[in-house]
Structures are given as C-alpha cells and as structure tokens.
Amino acid sequence: NAGVTQTPKFRILKIGQSMTLQCTQDMNHNYMYWYRQDPGMGLKLIYYSVGAGITDKGEVPNGYNVSRSTTEDFPLRLELAAPSQTSVYFCASTSQPPTQYFGPGTRLTVL
Amino acid sequence: RKEVEQDPGPFNVPEGATVAFNCTYSNSASQSFFWYRQDCRKEPKLLMSVYSSGNEDGRFTAQLNRASQYISLLIRDSKLSDSATYLCVVNPRLTGGGNKLTFGTGTQLKVEL
Numbered sequence: 001n002a003g004v005t006q007t008p009k010f011r012i013l014k015i016g017q018s019m020t021l022q023c024t025q026d027m028n029h030n031y032m033y034w035y036r037q038d039p040g041m042g043l044k045l046i047y048y049s050v051g052a053g054i055t056d057k058g059e060v061p062n063g064y065n066v067s068r069s070t071t072e073d074f075p076l077r078l079e080l081a082a083p084s085q086t087s088v089y090f091c092a093s094t095s096q097p098p099t100q101y102f103g104p105g106t107r108l109t110v111l
Numbered sequence: 112r113k114e115v116e117q118d119p120g121p122f123n124v125p126e127g128a129t130v131a132f133n134c135t136y137s138n139s140a141s142q143s144f145f146w147y148r149q150d151c152r153k154e155p156k157l158l159m160s161v162y163s164s165g166n167e168d169g170r171f172t173a174q175l176n177r178a179s180q181y182i183s184l185l186i187r188d189s190k191l192s193d194s195a196t197y198l199c200v201v202n203p204r205l206t207g208g209g210n211k212l213t214f215g216t217g218t219q220l221k222v223e224l
Contacts (some may be wrong), residue, residue, distance in 0.1 A: 042214035097210030098143050098202035102154035
C-alpha cells in the first residue's frame with residue numbers, strides 16, 4: 001500500500017490564482033481530513049469527510065472547497081489564492097478514528 | 112485558553128538523558144489522547160496513545176491525569192534519533208463529528224552528543 005499520497009509536493013501561486021491539492025489513499029478508509037500547518041502553530045482542520053459524498057467544515061474552511069466523489073480521493077480546492085493561504089497542507093485518513101494517518105504534505109506559497 | 116497547550120521548547124538534552132513533556136487540555140469531556148511525532152518538514156506520525164492507567168512503549172511512557180486535564184510523555188535514554196517535535200493531540204468526542212482531533216503546537220526536542 002502507498003498509504004496517503006499528496007500532489008504536488010511544492011507549489012508557488014500568484015495572488016488570485018486557483019489550484020487543487022490532490023489527496024489519495026489506497027487503504028479504503030472512510031474518514032479523510034485536510035489540515036494546514038503554519039510555522040509555530042498546531043495543525044488546523046480545514047475540511048473533513050466521513051465517507052464518499054459527505055463533507056463538512058472544520059475550523060478554518062474559508063477560502064477552500066472540497067469534494068469526495070470516491071472513497072479514495074479527497075481533493076482540496078483553493079479559489080482566489082491569498083498570501084494568508086501560504087502554509088503546509090496535510091491530508092489524513094483513517095478507518096479507525098481517532099487515530100489518523102498523514103500524507104507527506106504540500107508546501108504552498110502564495111506571492 | 113487554548114484547547115491544547117504545550118511548552119514549545121526547544122528542549123536541548125544530552126544523549127542518554129531522560130526528558131519529560133507536559134500538555135494540558137481545556138475540554139474536560141475529551142475522550143482520547145495521543146502523542147504524535149513530527150520530524151522536520153515531515154508529516155506527523157502516531158507515537159502512542161495515552162491511557163488513564165498510563166502506558167509504556169520501550170523508552171517512552173505516557174500518562175494521563177483526567178482530574179488535572181494533564182498529559183505527559185517521558186522519554187528515557189534519549190537517542191539522537193529522538194530529535195523531533197512532539198505533538199499532544201486530543202479527541203474531544205467519543206463518537207460522531209468526524210472524530211476530529213485537536214493538535215497542540217508541539218514541543219521541540221533536540222538530543223545532542
């Protein structure tokens with residue numbers, strides 16, 4: 001199993017651009033999560049999903065959107081990127097909450 | 112008050128030392144507790160769960176004090192490879208709500224020769 005994979009690893013965006021961060025897991029996990037981690041800060045939950053077709057907001061959802069059309073994929077969409085969205089983004093999944101397994105992260109810079 | 116509070120460190124200790132990290136949480140109804148380890152520029156990985164009775168995994172011992180809303184992690188005989196940031200993590204609910212986790216900001220450990 002590859003576990004949780006994320007693409008891209010790095011990305012630089014200009015203000016106002018849009019992009020999709022990809023997250024895929026091959027463990028047949030129902031639960032999936034998106035976090036962001038800023039320097040010196042704890043991980044903050046952006047969105048989560050308890051199964052295909054079901055998503056809900058976390059602590060910091062503004063400026064982001066998600067979809068969950070399959071069990072495996074949970075993409076995170078950034079519309080109109082802003083400098084405040086510069087961060088490291090982690091995707092996580094689990095079949096046995098609350099333990100979570102994380103992907104390697106995407107480092108995003110918005111200039 | 113933050114939901115999960117940790118001393119950010121860094122804790123600089125010599126190899127072979129014993130080091131302890133503490134964490135407090137604000138939600139008295141919290142149900143599950145964990146320590147995650149995060150290496151520099153890497154993803155968090157589960158180190159161990161924390162139980163009321165205390166639990167040990169090799170050189171690592173975790174303790175939970177529900178009355179004081181306090182969690183600890185003890186590392187004995189520190190190795191250079193233990194250098195990392197240790198995240199205190201709390202699940203505030205038993206079921207439902209997506210079993211969301213609340214992360215502390217982490218305590219940085221540097222083990223030196």
